[in-house]
Amino acid sequence: MDSLDDRESPPPSPPQTRTFEPEPKPILHKNKEVDEFYFNKLQDLQERNAALQRITNEQFANAVREVEQKFLKVTASPVCQDLQAKVLECYQSNPGQVLNCSALVNAFSTCVDRARMAAAASRVQLVN
Secondary structure, three states, X not given: OOOOOOOOOOOOOOOOXXXXXXXXXXXXXXXXXXXXXXXXXXXXXXXXXXXXXXHHHHHHXXXXXXXXXXXXXXXXXXXXXXXXHXXXXXXXXXXXXXXXHHHHHHHHHHHHHHXXXXXXXXXXXHHO
């Protein structure tokens, strides 16, 4: 009989080698990349939109200024002040008898109409 010590032991098995294959990227990682891509796209679009908004606001402000300069010129002084003062004085000195002031009111009204016509004529000349 052979003793256990006398027996041959099986040869050691060769070390097992594994070939390294990269693990596929988890879906979560891919979603992160997609999210980052679209986030960057969104930021870019927001920046471009802000730039366009600034340009549009500047153009609008310039257009408003131009229109105001052409059409909304304020007269230097009120028109027909002397007649206005006379009408007011007449009303105060003739309470309850407004017909006594009708000639002054007509003169004041004519003066205001002439001033309006002159202002309108000057605006027409500016536009042409």
